[in-house]
Amino acid sequence: xxxxxxxxxxxxxxxxxxxxxxxxxxxxxxxxxxxxxxxxxxxxxxxxxxxxxxxxxxxxxxxxxxxxxxxxxxxxxxxxxxxxxxxxxxxxxxxxxxxxxxxxxxxxxxxxxxxxxxxxxxxxxxxxxxxxxxxxxxxxxxxxxxxxxxxxxxxxxxxxxxxxxxxxxxxxxxxxxxxxxxxxxxxxxxxxxxxxxxxxxxxxxxxxxxxxxxxxxxxxxxxxxxxxxxxxxxxxxxxxxxxxxxxxxxxxxxxxxxxxxxxxxxxxxxxxxxxxxxxxxxxxxxxxxxxxxxxxxxxxxxxxxxxxxxxxxxxxxxxxxxxxxxxxxxxxxxxxxxxxxxxxxxxxxxxxxxxxxxxxxxxxxxxxxxxxxx
Numbered sequence: 337x338x339x340x341x342x343x344x345x346x347x348x349x350x351x352x353x354x355x356x357x358x359x360x361x362x363x364x365x366x367x368x369x370x371x372x373x374x375x376x377x378x379x380x381x382x383x384x385x386x387x388x389x390x391x392x393x394x395x396x397x398x399x400x401x402x403x404x405x406x407x408x409x410x411x412x413x414x415x416x417x418x419x420x421x422x423x424x425x426x427x428x429x430x431x432x433x434x435x436x437x438x439x440x441x442x443x444x445x446x447x448x449x450x451x452x453x454x455x456x457x458x459x460x461x462x463x464x465x466x467x468x469x470x471x472x473x474x475x476x477x478x479x480x481x482x483x484x485x486x487x488x489x490x491x492x493x494x495x496x497x498x499x500x501x502x503x504x505x506x507x508x509x510x511x512x513x514x515x516x517x518x519x520x521x522x523x524x525x526x527x528x529x530x531x532x533x534x535x536x537x538x539x540x541x542x543x544x545x546x547x548x549x550x551x552x553x554x555x556x557x558x559x560x561x562x563x564x565x566x567x568x569x570x571x572x573x574x575x576x577x578x579x580x581x582x583x584x585x586x587x588x589x590x591x592x593x594x595x596x597x598x599x600x601x602x603x604x605x606x607x608x609x610x611x612x613x614x615x616x617x618x619x620x621x622x623x624x625x626x627x628x629x630x631x632x633x634x635x636x637x638x639x640x641x642x643x644x645x646x647x648x649x650x651x652x653x654x655x656x657x658x659x660x661x662x663x664x665x666x667x668x669x670x671x672x673x674x675x676x677x678x679x680x681x682x683x684x685x686x687x688x689x690x691x692x693x694x695x696x697x698x699x700x701x702x703x704x705x706x707x708x709x710x
Contacts, residue, residue: 337404337664338428338452339372346448346455356432356445371399379406392416393663394670401664411460413663420704421696422663423524423592424457425493426450426468430528433470443476450484457488464490464700466524471499474508481512490700491522491590496571497530504571505578513584520701523589525568531594532567533560565598572631576606577619581630588699589635593662596639600652603628632656636699640667641675645691646683654687658695 344357360368378384378400388395392402392413403410414422429449436442450467457463467484469492471477481492494504502508516523538559539545548557556564568591575581606627613620623630632653638660639645648657659676662668669675680688697704 337399339405340369343429343448343452346451348444352444359428359432368399375400375404397664397666404664407456407459414462421462421464423464423466424453425466425526426453439473439476443480446470446480454487466491466493468493470495471504471509473500478512485519485521491524493524493526495530496525496567503574503578505574505580513580513587517584517586522699525571525591527564527593530567532563534563564594568594569602576627576630581634582624587634590699591635591637595643596637596648596657597643599637599656603631636695641669641672644679645676646679654690657691659692
């Protein structure tokens with residue numbers, strides 16, 4: 337959860353700082369900045385600080401969450417729950433990127449956001465910077481990905497959409513995917529740019545819009561939530577159909593904060609399409625495995641707390657799904673482990689360990705200690 341001036345010092349020029357260095361300039365209500373200031377004030381009050389640190393996941397979320405933007409607080413939160421690795425994604429900086437007037441401006445904002453996020457993560461090896469890389473300009477995307485990885489990023493975030501008018505499987509992106517595979521860096525698809533939401537015409541229903549999960553108007557609402565699965569499905573279909581997963585068998589990735597109850601049926605539909613079009617489509621004929629087998633090898637998915645993970649595992653397979661707290665965002669709820677456990681009755685401990693630990697290890701090309709087994 338970025339602060340108002342999160343990227344200011346990392347932008348390359350006074351002009352960029354003036355145009356994009358104040359992230360919440362459009363929030364005339366002052367609601368977001370007010371929450372940030374409240375969280376900063378709490379940090380100077382020992383009693384309030386101790387209360388917030390006692391059980392952060394069941395406490396406030398969003399900008400006022402314990403460790404939302406303070407790296408030392410985030411480290412204490414990880415200590416409290418025993419998390420050994422946490423992916424860190426950009427949030428508010430995506431809006432600034434969307435306002436850029438040229439590729440040069442966009443990638444300058446991207447670079448600043450990735451540098452700021454790396455600075456947040458540098459103090460604790462458990463924090464993994466997911467450097468956001470828009471694919472609009474293939475050469476600039478590759479250069480920024482290589483720079484960010486050299487600076488410490490452990491994964492890259494990709495928008496699930498055609499960028500620059502091209503599929504992610506376009507030949508111009510071949511060096512990018514090869515670099516990720518060679519360096520064993522996973523890609524992440526995350527809610528944000530590219531996410532499909534309810535078409536705006538549906539908003540014209542004769543009623544005022546309800547507040548979002550954070551209490552304001554910047555984030556998801558009920559009808560948007562049901563559309564979250566569409567963009568990842570389109571993206572992964574392109575990755576299969578364009579041969580990216582076939583040409584790069586070592587490539588790994590994750591679909592994060594998009595739910596996962598849709599995954600088993602998506603895999604069935606991919607395989608049905610493969611069987612339906614194999615006789616007539618030469619590109620489908622070139623695939624050496626079923627589409628679902630490419631996905632099973634390459635991709636992991638994070639269910640939302642409250643989704644029936646036990647049923648997903650029985651229907652789709654234990655290798656597909658992994659735990660996410662989504663902290664400090666409210667989608668993670670106040671008790672993600674408890675909600676997941678309520679659906680895992682009858683699931684053996686080895687399978688639970690896949691969900692809580694080793695599927696993440698496989699995605700990240702990471703080896704955690706067996707002593708952490710669930």
